[in-house]
Amino acid sequence: MPIWLNDDELRCLAAACERLIPSDETAGAVDAGVPDYIDGMLGAFLVDPPRIWAGGPTSGRFGGARGFATFHRLGPLDELAWRMRIEGSLGIPEREFNGPVVGWQEIYRQGLAALGPDFCDLKGEEQDARLQGEEGFTTLLYEHCCEGMYGAPEYGGNRGTVAWTAIDFLGDVQPRGFTDAEVSGP
Amino acid sequence: MTVDAIIVGSGPGGATAADILTRSGWTVTIIEKGRNHLIDPHDPSKLSEDYSNDEIKFLHRHFLGPDPLIEPRTFRISEDDGERSYVGAVNSIPSTVGGGGTHADGKVPRFRPEDFRLRSTYGPVEDAAVDDWPVDYDELEPYYAEVERLVGVAGTAGANPYAAWRSGPYPMPSGAPMYGAVLSSAAAERQGLHPYPAPTAANSIVYDGRPACNNCGHCAYFGCPIHAKGDPVAMLQHALSTGRAELLSETFVSRLRTNGREATGVDVIGPDGATRTLGARYVVVAGGAIETPRLLLLSGIEHPLIGRHLMMHFQTMNVGILPERLHAHRGRSVTHVHDDCMLVDDDARAAARAAGLPWIRGGMVEHGGGGHPVMEAQFYPWGPSHKKLMAASPLRDRLWAFIMQGEDLPQPTNRVDLDPTIRDVRGFPVARITYRPHRHELVASAHHGPRHIDVLEDMGATWTATTTSPLVEGAVTTSPFGDNTNYRGLISAIPASRHVMGTTRMGSDPSSSVVDPYGRMHDLPNVVVADSSVFVTSAGYGPTLTLVALAARAAASLVR
Numbered sequence: 001m002p003i004w005l006n007d008d009e010l011r012c013l014a015a016a017c018e019r020l021i022p023s024d025e026t027a028g029a030v031d032a033g034v035p036d037y038i039d040g041m042l043g044a045f046l047v048d049p050p051r052i053w054a055g056g057p058t059s060g061r062f063g064g065a066r067g068f069a070t071f072h073r074l075g076p077l078d079e080l081a082w083r084m085r086i087e088g089s090l091g092i093p094e095r096e097f098n099g100p101v102v103g104w105q106e107i108y109r110q111g112l113a114a115l116g117p118d119f120c121d122l123k124g125e126e127q128d129a130r131l132q133g134e135e136g137f138t139t140l141l142y143e144h145c146c147e148g149m150y151g152a153p154e155y156g157g158n159r160g161t162v163a164w165t166a167i168d169f170l171g172d173v174q175p176r177g178f179t180d181a182e183v184s185g186p
Numbered sequence: 187m188t189v190d191a192i193i194v195g196s197g198p199g200g201a202t203a204a205d206i207l208t209r210s211g212w213t214v215t216i217i218e219k220g221r222n223h224l225i226d227p228h229d230p231s232k233l234s235e236d237y238s239n240d241e242i243k244f245l246h247r248h249f250l251g252p253d254p255l256i257e258p259r260t261f262r263i264s265e266d267d268g269e270r271s272y273v274g275a276v277n278s279i280p281s282t283v284g285g286g287g288t289h290a291d292g293k294v295p296r297f298r299p300e301d302f303r304l305r306s307t308y309g310p311v312e313d314a315a316v317d318d319w320p321v322d323y324d325e326l327e328p329y330y331a332e333v334e335r336l337v338g339v340a341g342t343a344g345a346n347p348y349a350a351w352r353s354g355p356y357p358m359p360s361g362a363p364m365y366g367a368v369l370s371s372a373a374a375e376r377q378g379l380h381p382y383p384a385p386t387a388a389n390s391i392v393y394d395g396r397p398a399c400n401n402c403g404h405c406a407y408f409g410c411p412i413h414a415k416g417d418p419v420a421m422l423q424h425a426l427s428t429g430r431a432e433l434l435s436e437t438f439v440s441r442l443r444t445n446g447r448e449a450t451g452v453d454v455i456g457p458d459g460a461t462r463t464l465g466a467r468y469v470v471v472a473g474g475a476i477e478t479p480r481l482l483l484l485s486g487i488e489h490p491l492i493g494r495h496l497m498m499h500f501q502t503m504n505v506g507i508l509p510e511r512l513h514a515h516r517g518r519s520v521t522h523v524h525d526d527c528m529l530v531d532d533d534a535r536a537a538a539r540a541a542g543l544p545w546i547r548g549g550m551v552e553h554g555g556g557g558h559p560v561m562e563a564q565f566y567p568w569g570p571s572h573k574k575l576m577a578a579s580p581l582r583d584r585l586w587a588f589i590m591q592g593e594d595l596p597q598p599t600n601r602v603d604l605d606p607t608i609r610d611v612r613g614f615p616v617a618r619i620t621y622r623p624h625r626h627e628l629v630a631s632a633h634h635g636p637r638h639i640d641v642l643e644d645m646g647a648t649w650t651a652t653t654t655s656p657l658v659e660g661a662v663t664t665s666p667f668g669d670n671t672n673y674r675g676l677i678s679a680i681p682a683s684r685h686v687m688g689t690t691r692m693g694s695d696p697s698s699s700v701v702d703p704y705g706r707m708h709d710l711p712n713v714v715v716a717d718s719s720v721f722v723t724s725a726g727y728g729p730t731l732t733l734v735a736l737a738a739r740a741a742a743s744l745v746r
Contacts, residue, residue, distance in 0.1 A: 019569070020569070021568065021573065022569070022570060022572075028573070053240075053249050054243060056238030057236075057411035057412070059239075072236065076436075076457060076459075077256055077436070077611060078221070080256060081253040081255045084255050084256070097613060098258070098273070146563035147242055147246055151560055152240050152241075152242060155242055166573070166577065167559060167576050167579060172238065172239030173403065174402050174412065175400070176400075177399075178517060179401070180361075180362035182401070182513075183365065183401045184363050184365055184368060185365060
């Protein structure tokens with residue numbers, strides 16, 4: 001159940017993400033929850049505190065409190081910046097001190113629409129051609145795909161640290177850290 | 187209320203000034219435009235739990251600021267570009283309590299005696315303002331020693347054959363070497379270089395009430411979750427513990443108030459958006475070499491050299507891909523460096539002569555590994571090859587790099603001024619950077635780069651490449667992963683270096699310098715610059731320890 005995209009948009013987004021980071025013997029973008037990461041980012045201000053910055057200092061995966069699960073409160077300027085980035089300036093004067101800003105919500109809404117209503121039904125190669133045809137959107141989408149795939153699971157992707165496991169990366173290791181022998185040896 | 191000193195900026199320079207001044211009984215107000223994710227100002231024994239091993243937050247979502255949407259900077263290579271060629275993130279040293287110290291991986295080398303005397307040692311260079319500093323190494327050594335104790339520096343005295351003399355050992359022994367650095371140091375020695383453990387502001391033992399580093403691997407670009415990095419949290423703790431320091435975060439200094447002869451205070455805009463004026467006997471400006479001249483220019487202070495001679499280190503990156511995994515995500519971000527490329531030896535002189543230059547100097551070379559997985563993933567092309575590349579990890583787990591922080595000569599045309607149009611969120615003109623490297627930097631880079639390819643091949647690298655930041659014509663930009671490789675900001679005309687220096691250079695002559703040998707403005711003697719803006723030349727070393735030593739010296743001169 002998406003929180004900001006509609007169901008059709010989420011299906012299209014998932015199909016696009018799966019072309020960028022496909023599943024094979026290990027999880028691809030969809031299995032890892034990347035579309036949820038992106039949907040959660042676009043709807044970050046629908047929850048309180050907004051899902052922009054996970055808390056600290058530990059996630060609990062290697063001990064310590066589950067601090068990542070509680071997101072930071074934003075300061076007034078943090079909120080302004082992130083609303084500009086996600087929602088755009090929307091003609092609001094205090095967001096347009098350097099002119100209008102197009103937000104990610106609009107970029108995604110238009111970018112997904114530009115991939116076409118039939119995008120989900122196309123063959124893989126045809127989907128790739130559409131993605132290549134929308135280069136600007138695909139570049140942004142891929143950046144976000146990578147964040148969702150390999151970022152901390154508290155942001156909605158990398159479900160169960162599946163992507164870290166696939167690359168043999170422990171992720172956030174506080175408070176465990178590494179021993180000197182693990183640092184200096186092969 | 188009038189305090190003894192207002193300190194603009196809570197980074198390494200400002201924090202050090204605060205420590206020295208409060209220790210001598212002064213009252214200070216430290217003003218920081220960014221947020222406080224570091225320390226409880228009312229109980230400085232309590233350090234925050236906001237930092238974490240979170241790549242999204244620190245590398246992709248501007249947690250430490252500045253956010254380029256609300257605090258952009260602009261860039262152009264020269265006036266030929268028009269008013270600007272880029273708006274966005276330019277040299278984003280953190281804008282947060284602790285400043286650049288929070289995200290640095292804490293390499294804090296001292297300069298060497300000749301670094302302060304380039305002109306008298308090697309002579310002038312055409313189109314560059316190569317001058318001696320008005321302070322020399324011997325005079326600065328006691329301050330270097332003091333700030334190494336304050337910051338908490340781990341190192342191995344005697345390991346660097348080219349090091350300057352020192353009056354005592356490092357406060358802590360060196361921490362654990364990275365596995366890759368064990369290999370690269372051995373290969374570098376075989377190639378005639380002299381690597382040594384980098385002096386590092388990360389605790390190798392319990393120090394000053396803070397724990398030893400536990401090697402979590404999230405160091406450069408991250409705040410330390412256990413506060414094992416010393417720079418500058420220790421100095422803020424000391425200052426706040428005296429009860430004589432106040433810390434105002436999310437507060438922007440928009441103007442220095444002056445009466446024509448001296449400063450009387452500052453105008454600030456607080457988190458509520460309201461403007462007020464604060465009075466002080468002294469104003470210490472420590473905003474870094476971009477924000478410091480911006481504030482002076484916003485204040486209408488006139489001196490033709492304010493903002494000029496901006497220097498950044500010219501970075502030469504030699505990278506190689508190795509057959510084995512190096513796990514650079516464990517431990518500190520860089521544990522070894524070498525100084526061989528700082529030397530003006532016969533080979534360097536010959537290369538200089540061939541290029542029509544009197545001499546060339548490179549810089550400290552860092553031995554380092556790959557970054558973090560999101561960053562890595564964004565480099566690879568999308569599609570079926572993506573996960574295979576991530577699993578093999580050539581650009582993270584198998585990458586090794588030698589990065590030279592090359593000496594950047596001071597040029598009056600490289601400068602910070604106020605952008606004529608672009609504003610920050612509070613409505614003030616942003617800093618515009620005009621920057622083009624001198625030919626010296628390109629020649630030094632071309633001379634010193636290739637020998638590191640030999641070292642990488644000696645380590646067993648199967649693929650190598652050289653590139654520079656800023657990018658120059660002719661640099662290698664080939665990729666073993668196809669044309670889809672996304673180099674993002676790494677390869678660009680905008681320097682990636684976070685080291686900025688020189689925009690209020692120091693000197694004894696008011697016509698050729700902005701501040702005096704103690705950092706005081708010639709024209710407003712109760713305004714003291716306590717950051718790397720005062721540097722006369724850039725050396726080839728990270729600027730932090732030297733700027734901190736100069737800040738300590740400047741503060742000590744006020745309370746003497």
